[in-house]
Amino acid sequence: MSSTMTIVVPISIGAPKLEPALFNLAATLTPRLATDGEFHGPSIDEFFPETLFSIAGVPVHRITLIQLIAVAILVLIMVLGTRRLKVVPGRFQSVVEMGFGFVRNNVAHEMLGRKDGERFMPLLTTIFFMTLFFNLTGLIPFFNIAGTSIAAVPFLLAIVSYVTFIYAGLRKSPKNFFKNALFPAGVPWPAYIIVTPLEFISTFLVRPVTLMLRLLMNMVVGHMLLVLCFSATWFFFFTVGGGWAFLGIGTLAFSGAFSVFEILVAVLQAYIFTVLTAVYIQLAVAEEH
Template identity: 65%
Template sequence: MFDEPTIAWLGEEDPIFGINRIMLIRLISATAIILIFVLGTRRMRLVPTRGQSLVEMGLGFVRDGIAYDLLGEKDGRRFLPLITTIFFMVLSMNVTGIIPFFNIAGTSVIGVPLLLALIAYVAFIYAGVKKHPGAFFKNALFPPGVPWPLYIIVTPIEFVSTFVLRPITLTLRLMMNMVVGHLLLVLFFSATHFFFFSAGGLYTLFGAGTLALGFAFTLFELLVAVLQAYVFALLTTVYIQLALAEEH
């Protein structure tokens, strides 16, 4: 399903560079979100236009609802560019799953979710080391107040949960949600095509049902696209907040 044919390349007989459909969708998504922000902020006005208002609303949501709310104004301002980029990048690539002729999310293949999870992981490590040099890893692996014999059990658990599972869960949560949504839409609309054009007769009624479910799940998939962007940005911020916590 995700093994897309190469649709553009350099080198005629022995291609050295190729772009398949999922990569093209990602490039279009990134270009679209950049253009939206460039055009929306190119001529800022005291009385904003509709485009400027939408851009300001989106930026304000990430700033006040995620970054400043969890990190405070000082640290929130430091990490706001990263959190904003992650939110809108995930959102733009999630939404392509319900856009006609795209029909697949740019985050439904592991590359982008893994890259963003690694960036969030690096930001988490950077924030902790910057705020608590020399003590971040020690306090993360050897939590204060634990009787020393228990470190034999606690330290491996802390290492796996803090430094291994976090990027893995970030990656899989985003990717699998978008894959499942894609499969559900494929299932409903494929069934609709079958009932309408192949089965015929009374089976057309089933086609009407699967078509209605397909549209309903398309709206639900839009909600999931926004929610997953929010969750990814929120968890990134939470990890940074934990790294900056005083107990580290």
């Protein structure tokens, strides 16, 4: 019996194969189940799906399709919720406005104030809802994997956050932004020999990496736990059966509990990523810069 539980940073790279594409799609949309009498735990190979087809030389696999579907659903919700705005909103418009209000009041205005909050509101809203919808695909039947569980998406979001941080700082104080970031006030000048390299590493190198890894690893670990619990449930109920089905009840309970927990993690990670982006922007536009 083999079970791979090693956690690595998965980067989706598909081989340019066309022939197995759509025939194997249905099989890859569900977790691996024990059909040969052995238990198959989650594998890191699930983050490296086969290429289904290519568009202009760019490989498209099932996680790419999940991401595209999530984007299409998000755009559709936003368009339908805002195309005919009413003074007295209906239920659907109210839900959309609640989402915008949550980002505006709890992130943008809270972290940046009203002026800068409104200025960066479109970016923060996009980051929050994109991250949220991509995270939630890991809990949707037949998707079963988060769009943020491959490194490309968290990396892209981290780069956007990082570039916005630098842009905001340079826009606020073109001459002093890097100086204040690397040479903080109140430090004795000999200490800059140590402080400046540390500030450079922590501010301009570590920050985007930690942003990416925090989101990525939460989604990867969450997926592995869910697949482990559901695969074990299937194994105990339908493969070995008998008295072992009692253990299946336990793994099924854990599956439900982890599913609820993953909803919380999906929302929380979207919120944390957006808040940290706002915090970095706030640091860039602070008066000392």
